[in-house]
Amino acid sequence: MTSSTGKYDVELTVTLTEAAGAVDYEFVLLGSGGEVSAGSTLPDARAALAAVEQFGEEIFFPVPRPDRICTQQYGGPQVATVTGRFHGREVSTRFSRTDGCEIARWRTMAALLGGVAGSTGNI
Secondary structure, eight states, X not given: OOTTTOSOSEEXXXXXXXXXXXXXXXXXXXXXXXXXOTTOOSTTHHXXXXXXXXXXXXXXXXXXXXXXXXXXXXXXSOEEEEEEEETTEEEEEEEEOSSHHHHHHHHHTHHHHOOOTTOOSOO
């Protein structure tokens, strides 16, 4: 789907794995004009869309920062992949909670990634 013919401004699929060997959960976020579209399956699709609209450019298409230092802390085994399109641009990114920078990315997009019942992480 291209931005000129796409039905949605935001069309993302989130695959969440809570721990190695655990069942994957898949959610969809669809939105146009800042409004959630039918077919979105996230528990709080409005909050997820707001987070994506506010931080998506920065999170999905980051500018490399070689001077960035990340704390060495572990936030939990959760892993999420986000694929799809954001305002006509292809998205394919992975989130984890393996260090301070990754935990911060996860928290920024918590409405999109969140946890599901029984989450072992502390978001």
